[in-house]
Amino acid sequence: MSHPCLDRRQLLLGTLALLGGCASPPPPSRGWAEAAARELQLSVSHFALQGRRVTLTRRSAAAGLLPVIVYLPGIGQDADAGQRWAAAWALAGHAVLTVQPLEDDANAWRSPLARTGEFSALGELHYGQAMRSARLAALRRLVPALQAHAGAALDWQRGAIAGYEIGAQTALDLGAEAAGWQPQAAIAISPPPMDAAAATPPA
Template identity: 35%
Template sequence: MNFQPRYWLAVGALAGGLGLISGCAGDPPDPRIEFTERVNKELTTAYQPSHDETAGWGAVWQIDQQSVDVAWLAPTNHERLPLIIYLPGLGEPASGGAEWRKAWAQAGYAVLSVQGHAYDQSIFASQQAQYGDFRGMASSHYTAAALRDRLSTLQKVLAEVRARAAKGDAQLAAIDWNQVVVAGFDLGAQTAEALAGALEPGATSGVAIQPKAVLLLSPYVEADAGQDVFARISAPVLSMTGQNDEDPFNWVSSYRQREVLGQSVTAAGSVQLELNKATHKTLSGTELFNRPAKKADKGSAPSGDAPKGKGHKRGAKSGGDFHGPVAGEPAPDPKQVAAIQAVGVAFLDSRIKHNPAATEWLQKGAPGWLEGAGRLK
């Protein structure tokens, strides 16, 4: 296999340099610098993907009088690119999942992230959130009606992407619509599952795509879901969960419930990664560390802390600051982050690019490399 340790060291050096700059003016040391170095050290012995320079943007599109948060990240090589449609979790903006989107884009994929305003971080300003009723707040977002709303929004966004490409947007024109992956975390995983064929009764997507692969972080499974629901998915699936994947909304009761999806999928080439230490927050790939507090912030309450009340569960977030780990969660484990990144990219390269080195690593290299971090099933 083609190992490229210099690439990961270069990425680590760049991230470290940026962190040092942000750590000036009396701010405390940024723990993300050391963490990034530890993740990259783990990655030097994992599957080595190609590395592309990337560029991206974020915007709010007004579609049918609805505000939709859209983020784009892709290689700058002007080649035809497979497209990953990424759907963030409940309470996240389109910029969510940054750790994974960056890795996918660097590996040669265009990544389009979409989040409607009704499901982004603005939900934490609701009265239910202020009272700590996070389960009650989540209940209205996982319904069949809410799922249809997200699917309809995505259909309109993809139509807008095609229209902009036709009008001369060179970045969007590079999309290879015959090589589409759907990926999602948490609530976004529910949407991705529907797009892949696991539709709830009465739900219709109307989105004219046939995904070649499906990547699910903390997959969504209803308590009474039968295996036949997920057996409808015809594309290979990578589902990732683990023993500490605790939903902060207390909506999915156990990671065992999430594992039902991986156990039920019958599509050839499907893989389930069960992680030993990855929390729900780690699987999100979003701001895995709090920003270090400035001196003036000392004594103030952490922004991730939520008011305790009805339905409060360890880790639930409240309104103002979306960034940082969920309150009460341990610091992320670098091996867990490396595992999500390495297995995810290898899966994509194996199933989309048909890279034999990626397939070989998944089958032979990954189980030993994971060691005590988790297991592939």
């Protein structure tokens, strides 16, 4: 029979190891870009815009204007997230722009709150109204810049906004706006509990 103190120590060490894994940076995306090009005939490229990293995924041989999907990752994720969804959408004929609007969201699991185990406070911060508003404001600034940077090759009139978790919340928030870019659809993957937007495109 094991000693209770030893069991508690093993549990603590296991928990710390898991938290350490959450805090470690994501693996580089170079392998995915190479595999996507070789196995799926996709082009995966990156560029910087307004201090944010953007990933563009599209079919290598695609020609003409491609309908665009702007994909917003979840908490603790960056522009390399959502690769399977981006690949599926790109294979269906879309160009997918992946961007995390806020640096604080991308670095959530490496933040002081996460490192000290203050996950309730971290959740209150990132799911709170102030961060929700800041995320939407950042996206409002990013969309015109994305249109100017890659607009000539993309069809924004047939565009959609998509997101996972907090990104889904922001996708629904943007889709409800009456000004600026009007996406034709909103794709909300596992959104957090939230007040329904006043009006959204088909979701």
